[in-house]
Amino acid sequence: MSEQRDESISNQAISREVDTYTGSKTTAHIISHTHWDREWYLPYEKHHMRLISLMDSLLDKLEQDPDYKSFYLDGQTIILEDYLQVRPEHKERLEQHIRNGRIFIGPWYILQDAFLTSGEANVRNMQIGHRDAERYGNPSKIGYFPDTFGLVGQTPQLMLQSGITNVFFGRGVKPTGFNNTVSDRGYESSFSELLWTGPDGSEVLGILFANWYSNGNEVPVDEAEAKVYWKRKLDDAQKYASTGELLFMNGCDHQPLQLDLPEAIRTAQKLYPDMEFIHSNFNDYLTSLKRASQRQLSSVKGEFRSQRTDGWGTLVNTASARVYLKQMNQLGQVMLEKVAEPLATFAHLLGQAYPHHLFTYAWKTLMQNHPHDSICGCSVDEVHREMVTRFDKSRHVAESIVDESIEVIAQAVDTTGFSRFGEDALPLVIFNTSGWERSGIVSAELEVVRLYFREGYTLEEASHRAKKVDLSGRVLVDSEGGPVACKVEDLGLQFGYDLPDDRFRQPYMSRRVRLTFEVERVPLLGLKIYAWLRSNVETDSSSLFQGSRSMENDLLHVEIADNGSFTLTDKGTGCSYKDLGVYENVGDIGNEYMFRQPEGEQALTTEDLIADIRVLEDTPFLASLEIIHHWEIPASADETLGQEQRELVYYPYRQAQRSRQTVPLTIRTVISLSRNSRGVSMETTFNNQAKDHRLRALFPTEIHSGEHRVDSMFEIAIRDNEPAPEWENPSNTQHQQAFVDVSGEQTGLTVANLGLNEYEVLRDGRNTIAVTLLRSVGELGDWGWFPTPEAQCPGEHTARLEIIPHDGDGIQSGAYREAYQYQIPWIVKQTGIHEGTVAPDYAPFDWKSTELAFSSMKMNELSGDVLLRWYNMSHSIAELIIKPRTQQYDFYKSNILEEQGEDIVMDSSDESLQSVKPHEIITLGFKLKT
Incomplete structure (x- = not known):
């Protein structure tokens, strides 16, 4: 076995000498816990009721039995909220046991999925978890990921920045198959203990639950039963452990408390007098582990994605289960971290109070959808219905914060430059919250007239006057008065109302228009103003069309083929990418966790379909073509699948095929090119009426x-196109967030997405990037038969992508910046003509670095300081130059917990030059000078 381990380590795991052995006694550390999925195979409230019973029994046990030493509360403070929501009278009892070190809480708010939640969501999760835990005592400094479906490469750095030097986890490095069974070959780590190194060099001690986080569950009190139990359990633990300090997890999913554990430990001690059995905790276990001999631990680098397996048990296809949830999550995260937080910070710098309490509420509501069984879409239907409501609630809070913030900012902008065009000029403020200077297409609704009913108008009079408003003779201009090409749509009459702070609601009738135009070079984290006004100045009337099916700007050329696919030519490199946008459809006889194509099935594609193609938009700044595919696909799997599901046939062994009955699948695709864009946008809409299938672009x-x-x-992250030798699954789909990119020495293609978290680089000789748009399945999967008809995702769906060619370097070319900006919506606010302290083209901060990606701007609740965060996308040292535009600040380095670190010295021009290590996550604090 040792030879197999040494061979498997090779490039991924490098042996390293650590502490020498200091003792010979074997110790069994038994840690009581329960892994609490808030919702999964039962709806939330049914799990919730069981949690109340568990917590009641735990508090009673701790008070009645001093030999029941402690309990680990699953690393997530939301359990406290869930319990006290029903049992507020037990808060003092709970707090006493936490402060006495008998209940360990934190460091997270929830146990999130790693690949489907954003970096900032993970930071807020750690921040809120620490803050909530500190109200009761000290947060547990345990990097706890018991059931996460793999782990991202930056986990070690995030842990160290949180003051955590360890990670306990259940998946990602050791071969894991059905029901979490482990293989005896192909190890990435020599032992269940390992050293995990992130891309920046951060290193933490990793503890793999090699025999799962239930390996000490239900310990027998009876001697005969205990003898059999411990013989097996000790052999299993010693098989993987590097020391005599053996870890046994006493608990499992929704596991009730083992009330007779102290008696069971005494039985074990009687049977094995030469060993020590203790009711332990993670802190004591780690202390003992560091004292003991660790021999040689493997140093495993980068992501934990279970690549050294047969590929059937990775759970990776949760990235495409219920795609609508992922899309709602992408929008919810972006609205908080990339829109609401920076705008609220901007407004705060103008004197507005920063709504910390609202952000905490919105983030908590959003993060309640982030546990792996929730955001992964692998629960029963009731769970995911409730998630939709939470997504809406969190987003509504974010939108309310945005509305209040942009009102404050817009009122502070000096728009008097438009007064020379007359009193009926209608100014607009355009906000760019992306963190980079930005150009792009903006669509804004504008009120031309508003008539309040309080002014004595009847409904008929208000409607009549609004209809008579003349919309002709108007043009859009920038802050200098220069004309801007603009498309105008008359939206007609619109009812609306105000909700003033000092009076009853104020209804009105208005006349609105929608303006669509291209803005240019809006400053990062800043704004620029425009106005729609009366003028006889003529605007540009050119076109981006070069024919009925070809579009072109200074950077790109697009040509649509008869089958609806397109060829994209990068003028800078001269490289053309052909057959883009073909759709593929295959059967799926798997489940919410894993995709399984029927054996021997040939994929259907639109390659041989003739599409309906027409011009949709033709303006000087935007060209769009509409493409319609009329397709017939199988209606579902055949009857065999239902039988195999009920009989719990493991999905790789299923023999079901697709039905011969077909249903229509009409796909509408809009391909758009704007005047200054670096990429081509693609919007796909369809009404899904089929079951048991997958659709990809x-x-x-x-x-x-x-x-x-x-x-x-x-x-x-850099990933191999070919899977490991152990991989048997024909599919090699993977997780993504904003984009995936294939690059060569002089050419590259980046495909950005909005909430489409699954992709595959096909082994087809063309390195095709396949992005999953929809996956329809009818069962949860895992340990039983749980039908999930709503996971078939019937009805209307929309998917959005941007295809960005470049010169082979996605960082230096700006392709990755474009992909990140694609995630973030433009924000627009209509305002009036007024004086203000904010210039018409303004941002509070300016920063420069090609290699860094901007991540967040927010306020610290305790200090009131501004916190900005970036990360280095590259493998080399980068330089960050940052300068406040107006106010004077003292700078300091911080971490993801926003703790103040070393001060930063500014130069004479109030600029800061920071050196950023490869892949470093850097947070800077800005304290107003007094």
Whole structure:
């Protein structure tokens, strides 16, 4: 076995000498816990009721039995909220046991999925978990990931920045198959203890639950039963452990408390007098582990994605289960971290109070959807219905914060430059919260007239007057008065109302228009103003069309083929990418966790379909083509699948095929090119009436490369196109966040997405990037038969992508910046003509660095300081230059917990030059000078 381990370590795991042995006694550390999925195979409230019973019994046990030493509360403080929501009278009892070190809480708010939640969501999770835990005592400094479906590469750095030097986890490095069974070959780590190194060099001690986080569950009190139990359990633990300090987890999913554990420990001690059995905790276990001999631990680097397995048990296809949830999550995260927080910070710098309490509420509501069984879409239907409501609630809070913030900012902008055009000029403030200077297409609704009913108008009079408003003779201009090409749509009469702070609601009738235009070079984290006004100045009337099916700007040329696919030519490199946007459809006889294509099935594609194609938009700043595919696909799997599901046939062994009955699948695609864009946008809409299938969009790159790059949490991860030798699954789908990229020496293609978290780089000789748009399945999977008809995702769906060619370097070319900006909506606010302290083209901060990606701007609740965060996308040292535009600050380095670190000296021009290590996550604090 040792030879197999040494061979498997090779490049991924390098042996390293650590502490020498200091003792010979074997100790069994038994840690009581329960892994609490808030919702999964039962709806939330049914799990919730069981949690109340567990916590009641735990408090009673701790008070009645001093030999029941302690309990680990699953690393997530939300359990406290859930319990006290029903049992507020037990708060003092709970707090007493936490402060006495008998209940360990934190460090997280919830146990989140790693790959489907954003970097900032993970930071807020750690921040809120620490803050909530500190109200009761000290947060547990345990990096706890018991059941996470793999782990991102930046986890070690995030742990160290949180003051945590360890990670306890259940998946990602050791071969894991059905029901979490482990293989005896192909190890990535020599032992269950390992050293985990992140891309920046951060290193933590990793503890793999090699025999799962239930390996000490239900310990027998009876001697005969205990003898059999401990013989097996000790052999299993010693098989993987590097020391005599053996870890046994006494608990499992929703596991009730083992009330007779002290008696069971005494039985074990009687049977094995030469060993020590203790009711332990993670802190004591780690202390003992560090004292003991660790021999040689493997140093495992980067992501934990279970690549050294047969590929059937990775649970990776949760990235495409119920895609609508992922799309709602992407929007919810972006609205908080990339829109509401920076705008509220901007407004705070103008004197507005920063709504910390609202952000905490919105983040908590959003994060209640982030546990792995929730955001992964692998629960029963009732769970995911409730998630939709939470997503809406969190987003509504974010939108309310945005509305209040932009009102404050807009009122502070000096728009008097438009007064020379007359009193009926209608100014607009355009906000760019992306963190980079930005150009792009903006669509804004504008009120031309508003008539309040309080002014004595009847409904008929208000409607009549609003209809008579003349919309002709108006143009859009920038802050200098220069004309801007603009498309105007008359939206007609619109009812609306105000909700003033000092009076009853104020209804009105208005006349609105929608303006669509291209803005240019809006400053990062800043604003720019425009106005729609009366003028006889003529605007541009050119076109981006070069024919009925071809579009072109200074950077790109797009040509649509008869089958609806397109060829994209990068004028800078001269490279053309053909057959982009072909759709692929295959059967799926798997479940919410894993995709399984029927054996021997040939994929259906739109390659041989003739599409309906027409011009949709033709303006000087935007060209769009509409493409319609009329397709017939199988209605579902055949009857065999239902039988196999009920009989719990493991999905790789299923024999079901697709039905011969077909249903229509009409796909509407809009391909758009704007005047200054670096990429081509693609919007796909369809009404799904089929079951048991998967729909993907294909983007052949024709680039010769054995690896690709993908956006992950605070990292551009590099992954091999070919899976490991152990991989047997024909599919090699993976997780992404904002984009995936295939690059060569001089060419590259980046495909950005909005909430489409699953992709595959096909082994088809073309390095085709395949992005999953929909996956329809009818069962949860895992340990039983749980039908999930709503996971078939019937009805209307929309998917959005941007295809960005570049010169082979996604960082230096700006392709990755474009992909990140694609995630973030433009924000627009209509305002009036008024004086103000904010210039018409303004941002509170300016920063420069090609290699850094901007991550967040927010306020610290305790200090009131501004916190800005970036991360280095590159493998080299980067330089960050940052300068406040107006106010004077003292700078300091911080971490993800926003703790104040070393001060930063500014130069004479109030600029700061920071050196940023490869892949470093850097947070800077800005304290107003007094």
